[in-house]
Amino acid sequence: MITDPLVHYPVTTATQVALIQIDDYGPWTVTPEPRREMDLQYLQASLFADFAAFVDGAGGYAFYGRFDNMYAVGNEIDPADFERFQRRVRNRYPVTVSIGVGLAESPVEALGEASERLQAAGSAQDGNRREALVIGDDEPADTGMVTVGHFDVVDVTGSLTDRENAIDVSLAIRRATLELATYLRTEYDSLAHFVGGDNIIAICPDIPPQAFDNAIEHVRVETDIELQVGIGRGPTAQAAGEQAKEALEQCRATGARIHGDGQLPADD
Numbered sequence: 457m458i459t460d461p462l463v464h465y466p467v468t469t470a471t472q473v474a475l476i477q478i479d480d481y482g483p484w485t486v487t488p489e490p491r492r493e494m495d496l497q498y499l500q501a502s503l504f505a506d507f508a509a510f511v512d513g514a515g516g517y518a519f520y521g522r523f524d525n526m527y528a529v530g531n532e533i534d535p536a537d538f539e540r541f542q543r544r545v546r547n548r549y550p551v552t553v554s555i556g557v558g559l560a561e562s563p564v565e566a567l568g569e570a571s572e573r574l575q576a577a578g579s580a581q582d583g584n585r586r587e588a589l590v591i592g593d594d595e596p597a598d599t600g601m602v603t604v605g606h607f608d609v610v611d612v613t614g615s616l617t618d619r620e621n622a623i624d625v626s627l628a629i630r631r632a633t634l635e636l637a638t639y640l641r642t643e644y645d646s647l648a649h650f651v652g653g654d655n656i657i658a659i660c661p662d663i664p665p666q667a668f669d670n671a672i673e674h675v676r677v678e679t680d681i682e683l684q685v686g687i688g689r690g691p692t693a694q695a696a697g698e699q700a701k702e703a704l705e706q707c708r709a710t711g712a713r714i715h716g717d718g719q720l721p722a723d724d
């Protein structure tokens with residue numbers, strides 16, 4: 457394990473993000489000659505499934521990123537657990553993974569830190585970088601509340617899936633995702649990622665419901681696609697995400713564009 461002794465965070469509330477990168481993957485994909493593409497797809501999908509199961513066990517949310525680079529929001533993940541995940545990958549796959557962990561007030565900052573730490577440990581195509589695990593000397597990740605926005609397209613089935621060529625539907629959803637993710641990253645330090653179908657999940661700092669309304673409006677103006685969003689807040693991404701999904705159900709039931717205020721439910 458490599459620790460970064462120079463960094464200490466006087467943070468009181470923060471998000472922990474882990475960046476997982478397959479070691480020296482580019483060269484491996486063409487050694488000794490270009491490997492069969494479907495074998496690579498199978499490897500990547502399997503690795504993400506294992507990663508999602510690992511992150512799920514700690515109450516986090518995993519995102520497939522670019523598959524060779526995946527990330528997770530996991531405020532409750534003990535950095536030592538990452539070593540177990542690295543061992544599991546080493547034992548099951550023909551590749552190894554390195555991991556950078558960041559802890560910061562916003563999810564974007566945290567992923568930025570994780571990226572910088574991994575980059576400092578060696579290039580993604582450095583044959584000598586194997587299973588680096590780079591964390592700061594932060595306090596244990598007893599971090600803070602996570603805010604999750606779970607977005608989807610209003611009536612994607614009626615307006616797109618049942619009417620248009622599937623490639624055009626995919627492109628429309630990709631356009632909406634890109635607009636939303638770029639806007640939330642730029643304006644609100646949030647990480648948004650496509651998760652399947654017409655669903656996009658955003659991990660956000662403590663931003664008000666108005667911010668989500670602004671994001672939906674931005675996507676509508678830029679792409680003509682109407683989104684709705686449920687907002688949740690909790691000590692883990694999963695707790696917040698469950699609340700967000702319930703809130704999204706309310707949008708579907710009531711026709712509201714936004715539901716949930718990102719506040720913790722009152723104690724019974």
Ligand SMILES: Nc1nc2c(ncn2[C@@H]2O[C@H](COP(=O)(O)OP(=O)(O)OP(=O)(O)O)[C@@H](O)[C@H]2O)c(=O)[nH]1
Pocket residue numbers: 608609610611612613614651652653654655701708
């Ligand atoms: N990842 C993920 N995908 C989902 C979820 N719910 C639905 N989907 C996907 O989204 C697709 C569209 O489902 P809906 O969003 O319910 O369909 P819709 O026509 O937009 O209906 P409304 O959302 O009620 O407007 C489904 O086929 C699934 O692929 C979810 O909670 N998570």
